Amino acid sequence: MKPEWLKKRLPTGSAVxxxxxxxxxxKSACLHTVCTEAKCPNRGECWxxxxxxxxxxxxxxxxxxxxxATKKGKPxxxxxxxxxxxxxxxxxxxxxxxxLTSVDRDDLPDGGASxxxxxxxxxxxxxxxxxxxxxxxDFAGSEESIRKIISASPEVFAHNIExxxxxxxxxxxxxANYRQSLNVLKMAxxxxxxxITKSSLMVGLGETDEEVLKTxxxxxxxxxxxxxxxxxxxPARHCLPVKKYVPPEKFEWLKQQAEKKGFTGVVSGxxxxxxxxxxxxxxxxxxxxxxxx
Numbered sequence: 001m002k003p004e005w006l007k008k009r010l011p012t013g014s015a016v017x018x019x020x021x022x023x024x025x026x027k028s029a030c031l032h033t034v035c036t037e038a039k040c041p042n043r044g045e046c047w048x049x050x051x052x053x054x055x056x057x058x059x060x061x062x063x064x065x066x067x068x069a070t071k072k073g074k075p076x077x078x079x080x081x082x083x084x085x086x087x088x089x090x091x092x093x094x095x096x097x098x099x100l101t102s103v104d105r106d107d108l109p110d111g112g113a114s115x116x117x118x119x120x121x122x123x124x125x126x127x128x129x130x131x132x133x134x135x136x137x138d139f140a141g142s143e144e145s146i147r148k149i150i151s152a153s154p155e156v157f158a159h160n161i162e163x164x165x166x167x168x169x170x171x172x173x174x175x176a177n178y179r180q181s182l183n184v185l186k187m188a189x190x191x192x193x194x195x196i197t198k199s200s201l202m203v204g205l206g207e208t209d210e211e212v213l214k215t216x217x218x219x220x221x222x223x224x225x226x227x228x229x230x231x232x233x234x235p236a237r238h239c240l241p242v243k244k245y246v247p248p249e250k251f252e253w254l255k256q257q258a259e260k261k262g263f264t265g266v267v268s269g270x271x272x273x274x275x276x277x278x279x280x281x282x283x284x285x286x287x288x289x290x291x292x293x
Contacts, residue, residue: 097279189223
């Protein structure tokens with residue numbers, strides 16, 4: 001049984017109408033969101049505030065991570081109209097901060113980096129003032145693919161380390177690993193010093209405090225600016241079971257430790273996910289960086 005602090009409330013009042021609007025727009029445009037495919041517990045809150053995270057390149061992933069409920073198998077060919085449709089929906093919803101993520105597409109020569117770049121370009125053309133955040137796969141560590149993403153000038157480049165080093169082989173697909181993910185983040189920062197980099201860590205899978213703190217240090221060494229920390233929740237029966245429900249006060253402690261270590265921005269809590277309050281975290285980060293300059 002889940003503890004009291006993990007009981008999520010459905011949207012109420014005006015948020016109900018916004019939720020219905022976002023749901024209707026996404027369905028009519030035949031677009032996928034990570035909110036739905038990953039069974040995110042924040043869907044009600046985010047859609048109720050008029051935001052969503054777009055899932056690019058279909059809803060079938062080529063990898064088999066054991067923490068994720070996204071469908072696995074052989075993906076369909078790329079939909080070349082997707083970049084324009086996403087830009088149109090983002091403009092229609094008057095989004096100021098657009099988050100793009102995707103399934104893994106190891107079947108594509110560049111892992112889908114070119115498609116990401118096209119989506120970024122279309123959004124910036126449709127909404128010049130919008131900020132774009134990308135949460136990308138590891139592209140098998142390809143620097144060329146990472147350069148394609150950076151060349152499209154997203155404001156935030158995110159890639160998730162997911163779990164501590166000791167749990168990588170337990171939770172993630174064998175084609176993903178701790179060092180590769182760190183290198184992806186490091187390469188992004190080396191390619192563009194100005195880009196804001198971000199990563200996310202799940203807890204509740206059996207990690208120790210020492211391992212979490214060590215992971216924070218490794219991410220800082222890779223140049224990561226923003227960190228999100230959240231509770232792992234088993235999204236489907238075939239996924240890994242939860243080892244521990246981490247209490248809110250521990251998340252606050254983790255936040256304090258991460259801030260002391262030097263992350264520019266940290267969001268930590270039971271329901272926190274990679275793109276949770278992405279706009280607010282980005283704006284806080286920019287404000288701090290400007291103050292430093």
